[in-house]
Amino acid sequence: YDMQPVRDDEIIIPRMLRDVVVDYVNQDSGNKHPINLAIADSAHAVTFQGDEKLLRRAVQNAINNAIKHNPDGCHITICLEGIMSDWSLTVADDDCATSSG
Helix, strand or coil, rough: CCCCCCCEEEEEEEHHHHHHHHHHHHHCCCCCEEEEEEHHHHHHCCCEEEEEHHHHHHHHHHHHHHHHHHCCCCEEEEEEEEEEEEEEEEEEEEECCCCCC
């Protein structure tokens, strides 16, 4: 929506994810939406060429959707797996209100 040209940054994905998670952990005073960040050993140096602002916004949108659609709380997991040129990023939630134990 900013109508800005897409940037071509080298994004260090694990660092960006840690920054995003820290922002949410600091906001979740009731601990209703704990976030687990799982970065595979092979993915600690994963980089990506692209627009960091847009990728960060996509991850934030996925987290915001988990929070919005689970107002009573849920666990959110962000998982980064793979190696330098073949990796996957997953954001998932579980609905704690309907889970047992």
